[in-house]
Amino acid sequence: MRLELGTFPVTDISFGSRTRYDAGRLTVDREAVLAAVRQDPRIATAELEIARPGESVRIWPVRDVIEPRVKVEGPGVCYPGICGRDIATVGEGRTHRLGGMGVVEVSSVNWHDAGGDFVETYLDMSGHYGAMYPYSRLWNLCLVVEPDATLGEEIKNYAVHKAALTVVDQLGEAVRTLTPPEREVFELRPVDPALPRVVYIWCVHSPQAMSGSPTAFCTTTYGLTQLTPPWYLHPNEILDGALTGPYRTAFAMSWTVANNPLFLDLYRRHGKDWNFLGVISLRTEWTTQTEKQLMANQTAKLAKQLSAQGAVVTWDAGGNEFIEVVRSIQACERLGIKTVFLTSEDDATDGAPTMLEPLPEADAIVSTSFFKNVTLGVPEAPAVARVIGLPTKKILRGSTIGLHGGADAALSTAGPLPVPWRYDDHYGFGSLSCIE
């Protein structure tokens, strides 16, 4: 598989009469793009707004941030499978991307109606909270969209995400036939056989257990979110968005998956520091011990069959999902594959362990610090001048988000706001860690 990735850096977004890209300036024909979105009868309302880096702007509720990518040559479409898109295998040919920007999916639709998982992320384009994430440095085109209220929750999820992808596709057309200012060729070319062989074990949450549905909305692999055995992906498939869609945290967005620095560095240093074998994607939150162990065994077996000598492991969730992740690490080590685990930690009070199930085989851990914003001591986000999206944010006393004392509250989005529950830098974007 050979993929040429052409980048069109975006340095400004404005509304204009035609959607076009010219030397960094992206103009968006607002009405034409919204017309495309509104073609789906499941969409009730849709609006587009621009959030500029450094502005005193807050966007809420943020379900996803998607980097516009379009397939120019080769089979399939970018972000295949999700929301009914073509499932042809991607990763070949040429793909164009708009760098330095995101399409933000802003909607009140919650992940599923089984309880326990709530949309709670908002993004600031400035200030201390904004600085914690890469989005405040992106030009963000926000689609504020609501679906037909009579639809089932699962369909609503797919409807609004499809709307965001419609915007992505519209922008992609603007650069389809242009010559990209930056180009990079990606392939797993043959390398010096003495280089160590390394695989990336990418653990991804499945919403199946929590929602009770195998088709609940979440991060998808070619459109599937259900619990599946470990899956080999060629890194070019990742570049074309085969793994896409949000989970619940600000670092688990389509944008961070497509721009995962750990993945990109693994790929770019193929042939120099290692022989990168590709990605093994493991779905997590199986609900029995046997299933968790089976997945761990099979993940390690797959890595071994690929002749991996080393593996880097990440995950994007919390709780009992840790078990299949850490047991995959254990299974790999027992097959002689040297692992490194990149993960956040839980509270350490009174010297208690910060890992759910400490196993001695997990002996090479890089910590991205405590996953809870309250443990990190992140102060309230400050008041902002403008809000894109809903004017109030509900803080439930009895939920995983926000306050545990006092009553339920609906706070003004523009005012100072408690930060969301989880920080959780899944892919090691930042340098925060913990030390003893």
Next chain:
Amino acid sequence: MISAIYNFALTTGANRVIKGARIEHVCGDPTLSPEKDYAFGMRIVTRALETLTTAVAGPTLFDPMTPGTTPEADHAS
């Protein structure tokens, strides 16, 4: 302790661990008929009570379906 994710309970030091059905229905199985669901749950609970009368030296796993103790699930593939 009755738990569906029992190896984790053993690793973290629970001494008497009994295999539960699934996280979402630890003591039973709603996919069975009501009588069989109840019988299954009763099997788990009575086994759990039996462990309270059994001396153990450290973290020990018990299976509702088999007498005696159960070795931890084999990890290596």
Next chain:
Amino acid sequence: MSSPLRVVHYVNQFFGGIGGEDQAHVGVTVRAGAVGPGRALETALGEGARVEATIVCGDNFASEQAEDAARTIGDELDRLKPDVLVAGPAFGSGRYGLACALACKVAQSRGVAAITAMHSENPGASSARREIYIVPTGTSTTSMPAALAALAPLARRLGRGETLGPAELEGYLGRGVRRVHDRGRPGYQRALDMLLDKLHGRPYRSEVPYAAPERVPPAPPIADLSRARIAMVTTGGLVRKGNPDKQVSANAVRYHRHEVAELESLSPSDWEAYHAGYFNHLVNSNPNYILPLSFLRDLERHGRIGKVHEHIYALPGVSTPVAVSAGHGRNIAADLKAGGVDGALLVAT
């Protein structure tokens, strides 16, 4: 340089020159100045440091007459008023390590800074690492020079009233206190560096050290189940329907105790699950899945168990820091014990 650094050194009967194993029973004695390895310690401590006195105590005495030893050591420190107490190094000697840990704890309780050194697997280390500073050493006395070289600078700084920085940077055994720390380079780069080190056989240090979970001695078995009082506890997030107690769905700071004396079973019209970590609907149809009251009542009726305890305990077991969980556990256990409970079933989700 200001006033000299006044150090008291604690050693066992062997390093104190009294004798070997046969003298392990001797009590606490004090000698002026440095004795045995204390001389090398004094040198390692550098300019202006003086080992004013050496407290010598037999390892068995420190273990079997710990209270006595502690009192005497404490009184000596009150009298001598040193800037810092240095104990050991104990290397791999278990009883010596425990004695050094004791000496340090006593010193700290009397307001004297203290530090010791021993192998990281010395029982003295696991017993006290959360409370005192312990510099890791090799297992045998052949590594004495290295041990003193590591120990001395930290002893100096403690003696000067300084607080030491994080364990990982200063070189003492982690005390289980983890803090946010910016490592200056993105996590993904650190992960790939660690991967290369591990693959190429170079030394690496995990940013999260492995800590084996605590082991608790198992409770002895119940002799006669038919006369036993059995209680139930659940971390499945059981709440009364509508959650009138306003329990949270994760990171619970409290648990709730409910009365079930009048109940034969948990009915879905009165109970439900509120737990952010699993699909609650099945338990909502049958709460007995996570708190098996119906089964225990059945067994109680048939005389298989003596009595179902009137109280049940519930909380959502998700995102609870371990220390908070331990607190809940201790309180529930105390309650159960006070209630005359013989055995408990804990159902976890």
